[in-house]
């Protein structure tokens with residue numbers, strides 16, 4: 001995995017600065033400087049002397065494929081990029097330095113949430129959710145079932161839980177498999193187009209729960225921005241990308257049902273959680289209910305901030321028991337519920353929409369870890385705080401994460417240094433010193449995701465998860481952990497007696513070119529009883545890839 005990721009992150013081409021379409025003659029810093037519209041002295045907080053909280057990532061080796069013109073994106077029949085994104089990702093021509101700056105300017109002329117509005121199916125994009133969050137001193141808001149009218153939501157049917165109507169487990173529409181071994185996958189066009197706009201993989205990449213493969217355009221957008229930094233100066237370049245990044249906040253916010261103003265770019269999901277907890281300053285000893293199978297670094301962060309974790313009730317698989325959660329919230333409500341939507345160690349989808357309804361009714365804020373779910377399943381579910389990362393299912397660059405906070409919780413956060421007037425309060429929580437090129441790459445990756453159609457992505461990922469489980473279960477004595485039809489693409493396998501998972505993962509990589517992850521029980525010690533092998537294909541995977549895993553096992 002490591003070598004592969006380094007290759008995918010190979011923005012080192014910037015350092016080489018050459019190649020077709022990237023000749024220095026394209027670059028006229030004076031002309032381009034004149035095009036930079038924003039007052040650059042305002043934004044970069046470097047000038048305030050504020051210390052960087054988190055260091056930017058390094059630059060890897062160059063990838064020869066970056067020098068080639070970006071291929072056209074073969075869009076699915078009938079699907080179209082929103083106008084803004086079409087411009088952004090350079091549908092007509094390979095992106096070039098000059099062209100890209102022009103498009104940044106073009107984006108700058110648009111209102112902040114125009115990108116979201118342009119993509120009508122997002123429905124909630126750019127719309128600030130009106131409901132409040134009940135925390136200390138905040139009135140409880142009655143809230144309906146959080147099912148958006150927009151077409152991108154999964155179908156969520158209602159059912160009664162206790163005295164309330166809540167949506168049942170979200171389930172993307174997965175075409176039923178007609179015969180036990182009929183592994184037909186929906187949206188083959190999507191898989192083919194996803195593959196064709198990326199560097200050729202060195203092997204079979206089945207590891208998106210760790211880190212996905214970026215598209216040429218995301219790689220090039222990041223590389224171009226890094227090049228601007230060298231040509232224009234980092235802060236001039238950052239100012240030139242300001243409007244593009246704002247469009248990105250708008251679209252990302254829309255994916256979780258929040259507005260651009262509710263979004264802060266940070267460096268990772270962990271950094272987002274730390275940023276939230278640092279700003280929230282909850283009293284020491286406050287109770288935070290989380291899954292017994294909570295991601296261990298999250299538990300460590302909660303405890304490091306003086307909070308007391310206690311288990312949410314779950315069933316035998318580790319899925320939250322909604323009715324028992326309702327009882328907990330009624331009888332002895334914690335200060336916060338923290339829910340990891342899909343685990344790192346298990347491809348189980350938690351009933352987040354149902355829990356969001358219950359939390360809202362109980363006046364308990366819900367924090368959703370969407371590191372494994374954004375770009376994978378529907379995350380617009382009514383949580384009060386969501387955090388995630390770029391590099392997994394959205395297939396953006398490493399070193400970029402996102403924190404989404406609804407205004408009622410944002411009002412409870414205290415920044416270390418106040419942000420200047422005129423920007424949303426949450427901007428005070430964005431890291432100053434940042435891999436801005438990575439953020440630019442993420443915005444392009446999110447454009448790819450929208451163009452592909454989030455519903456189609458989810459349906460194909462769910463079908464791939466099912467096919468994985470059907471194909472690999474029992475191979476070589478390995479057994480799957482998740483229910484076969486769990487609507488996620490992540491599958492974990494328990495080894496047969498005496499088989500070492502770490503050694504198997506290495507063998508699959510070295511002998512078969514299969515990229516997977518070995519997960520030790522320390523990742524979720526409250527739930528795992530032994531190590532597992534994780535297989536997490538993205539939409540480009542084929543049945544043949546999965547059969548190769550079974551054969552190798």
Ligand SMILES: Cc1ncc(COP(=O)(O)O)c(C=O)c1O
Nearest residue numbers: 268269270295343344371372389
């Ligand atoms: C469920 C979950 N939460 C949080 C994280 C942390 O993400 P990051 O590495 O971006 O901090 C991960 C990473 O694998 C994860 O799987």
